Structure formats: structure tokens, C-alpha cells
Amino acid sequence: MDEPSTSTSSNVMHSDFVEITIDVHQVVPPPHVSTLQRIKIKLKETFFPDDPIRQFKGKTLNTKLILGAQYFFPILQWLPNYSFNLFKSDLVAGLTIASLAIPQGISYAKLATLPPIIGLYSSFVPPLVYVVLGSSKDLAVGPVSIASLVMGFMIAEEVSPTTQSDLFIQLAFTSTFFAGIFQATLGILRLGFIIDFLSKAILLGFTAGAAVIVSLQQLKALLGITHFTKKMAIIPVMCSVFDNIHEWSWETIVMGASFLGILLIARQISIRKPQLFWVSAGAPLACVIISTILTFVIKGQKHSISIVGKLQQGINPASADMLLFSGDYLGLTIKTGIVSGILALTEGIAVGRTFATLRNYKLDGNKEMMAIGFMNVVGSTTSCYVTTGSFSRSAVNHNAGAKTAMSNLVMAVTVMVTLLFLMPLFRFTPNAVLGAIIITAVVGLIDIPAALLIWKLDKFDFIVLLTAFLGVIFISVQYGLALAVGLSIFRILMQITRPKTAMLGNIPATTIYRNIHHYKEATRVPGFLILSIEAPINFANITYLHERMLRWIEEEEDTKTENSCLQYVILEMSAVSSIDTSGVSLFKELKVALEIKGVELILVNPLAEVIEKLKKADEDNDFVRPDYLFLTVGEAVAALSSARKRQSQTIEEIE
């Protein structure tokens, strides 16, 4: 390697003494890319990984305009080809989810400590907006349990839903407005990846925790307690349940327990036989109807069975004038909007993606965020609170054979009919049954097999899951979530801070080098220490890498024998995807430290970014000298062994 050239052929003695001819291929510096271009590429990869404008390339202006309109209004993609056959499917699906949406709408509004009618309003306007803007074919939109719970809880921390009910409703609408603005902004700025930080482990733990909290809240309705704590955590709720044992009403308990039993059985039937999905889909409405008639007949309120009470008739009133943008509660509504908005988004996007994968169509997360955000902004001006794609109703929608977003329209029309004509019928609906409906819905969100799989796969992920779960039930929804996200990020940082390094050995009779702790047949090459670094090198890990590599070298020196004195340290850099200025200094320091020991530092397959930075940093060309750079470990070992051999031959000849 004294005369570096692009491709030099050298006869080398392989470690198993079979003479083979190898080619040495040079590591070349990457083609020049200007800083501006580099920034452009980086921005594109960061914000447009799916390259949404690719479809516009090479099209006429007219086509471009149509494609553009279709991009922003996905309804234009499917409506022109819409057929009666598709509508039949969507009609069945729409009516099925409406039968679920009406009782759930009323129940979830109560979960948010809002008047039940707002739950129905929220099942009318947002679906209409989604039909126009949404790209999912399966999503059924409307209020959802977790976002309802969080919004109600966060506002109730500062404003009482009973004594200041008008203000409470105003703040709910304003929070919904901010949630929508936040969601749409994430989509427009293409920052959708922020919700990726809510990993599956976090969501599993969080959802299970929230399901427990929500179910516990329903004890108020199920036991007929009138003085119930406003706190959410498990301990105050349990205290409240047992402190008020004298308020328990046996009639309420009997009714609640019976219907809860029926609903849970219906759910089990649908789980066991998926074609019977309509059993669990129809059960809530059936329970509401039966229990309402029952309560009316036995005059339930006289037997201390609490009922929904009189409900307003008519569709959504405008509420734009109710939004509160000034005053003391601005901070509260923004905070509530962001937290409930991000939770709603996470559920909606996750559900949308799940069904898109199942039916093999592409869902643009950022576009969905804009659709959901815009839906909530419109919702906030038409007496709706925060809505998104609901997991349970979307699953029913999918199973019932929905083909397009049209099923949401069918649902909305059904809800509208209910709002206009059927509201008086809900007057005698017992709250205990609504509680039972909520419990059945959220219990289905607890996914124990998935949690066990996580335990099996990754213990740390399971700890994250547990943190989210326990944080939510013992501290609060927001802190539980924040703790779990913090822990996940901490783990990533720890992986960066303590990157893996592995010692490589030769797999016999090949030029392949692999981790000797993994491939037991791999053998060390005498005189060489071959290490692979498996992470980007940056300020957070250079100290560790420095210490760790010196330890490898010292351990090597401790075991050295006469004829296997360490001569070369080869660093396999294929996995070092990036390097910063601190990383560059690591190599300088390592080189100095190794030179003192009489050991040479060889780099194998550094990637484009690494070569460039080393070259820029290193005016003496110490690292990018071709005899210190190789394309594969095999070639490096072969070339260096032959060079060493020639050298010792020369020395022998001289002697």
C-alpha cells in the first residue's frame, strides 16, 4: 500500500494459509453537495418523506389543478366513481355506527362533565366535515372516551362543571378550537412525527390506565352515589366510593349490573364470532331503549334511579360567539386544547393507519391531521367538543362493510334525525346504563396480550408501559403520559450515550467479519483488533467511546503473546451514520493515543458524511490517506497482512 491507486491487486496470505488474490477497492470521497442542496435534502427528508408532490411531476396544469383539489378535498377522489352498490354497503355501516354513536355520544359527553346533548352535536357536524376532508375509508368520527375524559378533567381543575356550567361549556368549546388549531398546524407544518413519540408501549399503558380511571368514574352512576369526588386518581375515587356507602342505591346497582352484564356478554359474542359484530354494535342502543322503557314504566326516579333528564331538541346551535379568547382562562384552554388535541390525534391517526394497512391503501398522516384539526375548528363553532376517529366505532364501521367516508354521512344524518325528533325519548334513560356503556367501551381498550408480548420482547418497553399505566391511575393523566414519554426519550438518549461496540472476527474460509460473541465460529486475526461502532458518533458519546476503545486495546495488550503483538486497530464504520465536530476530535485523540502505543488506526467503509467531515477537519490528510481507508474489513486485513509480510521479508533480507 505504498503507492495508493484506485484498485491495487496484491497477493496475500490468508489466515488459513490458502493463497488467494484479492482486489483492494478504494474508499472514495462522496460527490460534492453544496450546503444549500444539503439543507434542501435534509428538509425534504424531515418534512416530506412521502414526497407528496411526486404525483404532480410531469402533468399538465389542468391535471395538476385537479390533483391539487383532490389532495385537499379527498372526497373529489372517490365521489365521481361512487355507485349505488357502494352506497348500499355504506348505508348499512352508517346505520350500524349511528346506533353505537348515539348512546356513546351521550355517555362520553357525561364523561367530559358536559351536557349529554353536546355529545350528539359532536356526532353530527364533525362527521360531515370529515366526509369532505378525510382520506380514511374506515374512520368513524365523533367524541372518544380518552379525549373526553382529559378535557373534562383539565377544565374541571379550575372551573366547576356544576356551579359554573355555562363558563365550563364555553371553555370546552374554546379548548376544542385550540385543539383543532394545534392539530391542523401540526399537519400543515408537517410535524406529524411528534405523535410518533407516543410509542405503542406508552399508548397501551396509557389507554389501560385511562380505562381504569374512566371505569372508576362510572361507579358514581353505577352505585347511585350523589356526592362524588372531583379527583381522578384511583385513591381519592376509592375513598369517595366507600365514604359514601350510605348513598349506594340497590335499585341503581341492580339495573347497572344487569345491563353491564348484557353488554359484556354481547361484546364477548362479537369477539368470538366476528361475523356477529352487530350484536355488540347494536347492544348499547338496545340497552338504552330497554332501560329507558323500564325506567319509565317503573317510575325509576322515584326509586332513586338517576336519569338523564330533559334534553333540548334541534340541531347544533352556533357557538362561535361562545369562544373565550381573553381573560384568565386563555392559558387553561390552550393547555387543555394541546393535551386533548394530541391525544385525539394519536387515536385518530393510529386507527386510520391500522385500517389503511389492513385494506392496503396509503394514509397521509399530515393530511389526516389537517382534516381532524379543521373538523374540530368547525366543531368548536357549532357546539361540538373535541372529536376524532374512534377506535371502537371505526372497527364496527370496518366490520359492517363501510366502503368510503360516506358511512359517516349516513351516521350524521341519523344523528340529525335523532336530534330533531327523538330527543324526548332519552329523558328517562338511566345514567347507570350510560355508565355501563362507557365501561364496556373502555374495558375493550385494555389489551393484555399485547402488553404480555411487549414484556416478552423488550423489558424496557414494558417498564415504559407500566410507568404510563401507574402514572395515569395514581398521579394524573397528563403526568402519567409525560413521565412515560420522558422515559422513552431517556432510553433513546442512553442508547446514544452508550453505543454498542463489537469485536469482529473472520468467519472461516470467507472474507466476512462478524461479531465474535454472536458468531462463535468467527476467529480473531492475530495482530489485528477489529471493532465495529454501531451508532452515530457525537458529543454525547465520545467520552464513552474513547474509554471503551482504550479498554478494548488494553485488554488486548494484556493478553498479547510474542508473535501476536497488536499492530492495527480496524474500526468498521458502516453503522456510523453521522458524526459531529466532537466526533471528529475523537478520531484525532484516538490516533494520538494509538500512535504512542505503536498501533495504527484503520477505518473501514466510513459513510459519505463521515469521510467529508474527517477530510475537512484534517488538513494533514491523516485519516483520508488511502492506506488508512478500506472498503471492507476483509480487504483491509488482506492488504495490511501482505504489507506487513513484505515489510518483515525486507527486514529479514537486510539482516
Add this chain to the structure above:
Amino acid sequence: MDEPSTSTSSNVMHSDFVEITIDVHQVVPPPHVSTLQRIKIKLKETFFPDDPIRQFKGKTLNTKLILGAQYFFPILQWLPNYSFNLFKSDLVAGLTIASLAIPQGISYAKLATLPPIIGLYSSFVPPLVYVVLGSSKDLAVGPVSIASLVMGFMIAEEVSPTTQSDLFIQLAFTSTFFAGIFQATLGILRLGFIIDFLSKAILLGFTAGAAVIVSLQQLKALLGITHFTKKMAIIPVMCSVFDNIHEWSWETIVMGASFLGILLIARQISIRKPQLFWVSAGAPLACVIISTILTFVIKGQKHSISIVGKLQQGINPASADMLLFSGDYLGLTIKTGIVSGILALTEGIAVGRTFATLRNYKLDGNKEMMAIGFMNVVGSTTSCYVTTGSFSRSAVNHNAGAKTAMSNLVMAVTVMVTLLFLMPLFRFTPNAVLGAIIITAVVGLIDIPAALLIWKLDKFDFIVLLTAFLGVIFISVQYGLALAVGLSIFRILMQITRPKTAMLGNIPATTIYRNIHHYKEATRVPGFLILSIEAPINFANITYLHERMLRWIEEEEDTKTENSCLQYVILEMSAVSSIDTSGVSLFKELKVALEIKGVELILVNPLAEVIEKLKKADEDNDFVRPDYLFLTVGEAVAALSSARKRQSQTIEEIE
């Protein structure tokens, strides 16, 4: 590949139609490691990467005890072999740094708005502690500019150093105590890597910003202003300077400017000729002596030249009873202790490491933290404020030929003599000269060439540097630092969120596959899409990777011709060092998405952790089936091409 075996030989047609024989080597699952062992290994790598107990292995109990004592008291390592020759070197170095430490001690105490004498106290006791506990041979300990500035500033935010001076001093000692406890705790818990998050770019920007802030503060002394703002940011300070233009004293300005000029010239001389290091080392003391005599002779205070004033005589009084652990200021002192402690630690460790690398000895960062922490705890009980290894004095110490920590002892004794007998001499020292000494010291910390190198190497690192610099001078020291650290962590998270993927091509006449955008001669293999993923796969990047890979595949399909229809997607996984449960689900989803397109997903060289998790997650063995796993891309392409060829031959035969 119908009959998987450990090593199958197959004749394949290479893309350039040269028939070669290749061996296919199987990817094997890694040897089993129990969860407990795994956790043990992980903990060791996290907290003991340097394996400090390695030296104890296989030694007798006696040797172990001696090694243990030497580990905790490094003085036992060098004192037994200490010679008169070494002492001569240390004596010269010690006297040199003492001549610098005395004026700097007085000046830095003023920077912390503490009585000047405390700066001398802090140059006496801590060096004595460090002689016993420290392992660096070059570190000269005592008060330093940035930690002094930050401590003074943070306490002054709540307590006035002039009207509540006794309380102020108490809080300074208490903060020093907490700083020491925090530093020692980091060392004991081996959490030293926390200071690694202060990258070189951050430190450069931060130090330059702090130097500007410190220099501006000296305008008070240099211009003779009596009513000066208590704020630190550049704007209020400049306002204060020009609002009080009537207070400027020309005598003070003339004296300050002259001595500042002398000091800067002395500094330049030492920079140009390093052997003249004593010029800049001795200049501050010379200036103090000359200016004191001058002020005494011309009766400076009558010409409105502000002087140090009467100083107490005698060595450090005990101050353990002055520590305040209760009351309103506990939070303040803990916060101040942590911030100034971490800054002191960063400077001390960075300086220690720099000189250890220069002189080729190993410095255990965690052990140094314990030494510095213990030194500050002792200091807080003997009237010292926060101290650490000073950059400027350590450099002088090194240049003056210090051989061991003994030079600190010499310095401490010199300071003691000063405290006992020479204090009255400093009475007439003008504050302007102390200001000039501080400016000269901190201006030396601004490293413009290093900043330019960072600009050249890495634009984002430079933005971090600028954030730290501008944050410190326009907002505050703490926020500037926090912003820059936040930005660095954000960058790491972005790298994780948007990992690089590259398309690989075959380097002609080899079995090597490399990035086709880097190696222009690399050619695509028809029917194959070979991608390498260059980051761990986890919750934060699966959505991106999913979208990005689908885009690769779609782009591929857009360009497909009749005879190059995409059949295999090969993922080169060498750089995927870890995977979490979300990452496992990415592969499941990708496989489903590809199966629909009739494309097979092949994994090449997954590392141990990845294989294990895929195997656990995948009960159908879809991923770990040997015909989907290869050890190198070359073997995968060769084997699959031959399989495809055989297949098409069979079809032809049937036809």
C-alpha cells in the same frame, strides 16, 4: 434455497455474466443470554465502561487493599516514588501559579460579589484537598471565572450582596456545599456522562458569551462607575454604562486602560513564544504590586480611584456553622449549587482530560468528580466558595513544568503565607487593575479559530454554538446554556426520527454493495431493491421508515420495465444496533405491504438483538426463516438470483 443448510454452494450467474462459485453462510441466532445477565452487562457498560476493577483481578488481598487505597487516595500512587528532582519542578510551577492565583483569587471573588479575601481562602484549602484526592498531574485548582460569575449572579437575584452581605456570604458557602455534594454524587453514582451533554460547541459558545458578560461587568471598575446595574445581560449593562457617563473617572480609566494594555501585551508575548509563559503568568502579580504602590504614592483614593480597602489577616476561619439548610433560601442554594457545580465540573474535567491526553495518562472522570466534589464540601466549611481546576492556571502549571499535584501544595503554602503576613499590602490595590486582570483572563477563553472550524465542519453545531453565545449575552447564563443543550438533544432526536436510508448497488467485479449516491460506479441489480437502514429502529422512526421505504418501492415500480420487475427488497441491517417492540411491528407491516405487491422482504446481517426480538415476536418464523436471512448482500443477491433462474428454467421446461 429450498433446502436451507448451514453452508450451501450454488452456481449463480453474476450480473456481469462471469460465472463464479459462492458460499452462502447462514445467519445464526446469537447464543442465549439470560435477562439478568443482559441487565448486568448493560449496567456495566452504562456505569463502568472503563472497568475500574479490572486491575484488581487475580491480585492477593494485600495488593487489593493497597490498590484500593491508591484508588481513593491517588497521592499514595505517586508520593512513595516522589523525588527531590520532581519537587524542584513542582516548586517552580507552584510558585508561578501562586503568583497568578493571588491576583486572580481576589479578582474572581469580586466577580462573585464576595469579599476579596474569600478568593484567597478558596486558593488555600481546596488545593490541599486536591493534592490528596486528585489524579491529574497538571490541574491547578482554585476559584474560576465562570463558576464565580454564575454563583454571584444567581444568589444576587434574591439577596443583595451589599445590603445583606452576611446572608449573601452564608448562601455562597451553602451553595458551595451543595455544589460539592452534587459533584461527588455524580462521581459516586458514576453519572459523569451527564456533563458530556455540554458539547464542545456549547462550551465554546457559552464561554465566549460568559467572557463578554464578565468583561462588560468590569466596565464598572474600569470606568470608575459607582451606580451600576445588577443585571448581567448586555443591554441593561450598556445602558447602565452610558446612563452613568457623569460618574466616569478619567484617572481610573487611564490606570485601568494602561494596565489592561500591559496585561494583553504580556499575554500576546506568551502566546507567540510559549517558553516565555512566565511573562503572562507573572504579569498580573507585577501589575498588582506596581499599581498598589502607585496608588499609595499618588494617594489614589483622593483622585476617585476606587481601591480594595482593608483586608482581614489570617488563614481561613471555619464556616460550617454558617451553612443554612433551612429557611426560604434552601431552593436557591440547591439550584445555585447544581448550576455552578456542573459548570465548575465541566471546566475541571475538560481541563484535566486535555492535559491527560497531552501527557498520555488516564484520567477517570468519575473519580475526578468525587475529588472536586469533596474539595468543595471541605471548602464550604472553611470559608471557601466553589472551586475547580482552572483552565488558565492549569495551562501555566503545565508549561512551568509541574510533575505532580505537589505544585498545588506549593501554591497553597504561598497563599497561606500571603494570608498570614501580606494582606495589608493589598489595601491600596485599585479595583480597576483587578478588572483588567479579569478581562485578560476571560478574553483568552474566546476561541475564534475553534468556532470557525466548527462552522466549516458542521453547520448545525455552529448554530448550537451561536445559541449558547447569544443566549448568554442577551438572556442569561442559565437560559443560554439550557437552550443550547436543548437544541443539541433535539438534534439527536431528529437524527433518530429521520434515520438515513440508502440504496445500495454492486461495485463491479466484486460482491461488495455500497451506496449508489456515494460510489458512482456501483450499479443496480435488476429485480432487486437493496436498502440499508442506518439507525436503530424504534417508536420514534417507524412511521418515517415505513413511508420512506414505501416511497423507495413506489419509485422503483414507476421506473420498472418488462424484464426488471421488482422481486426482492433486501434490507441491509448491519447498522440497526437495536430495535424495540414498535420496530418489530414495522417489519410485520412492511412484509404485509410487500406481499400484496408480490415482493419478498429479505434481511441481511441483522445483529444479535434484532434477530432475537424478531424471533420472539414472530411465532410463524416468517422473518427468521433461513431463506429470508443472509449474512451479506452479495450472498443474498447471488443465492436469490440463482433460485430465480432455476425457477424460470423449471417454468420454461414445463412450458
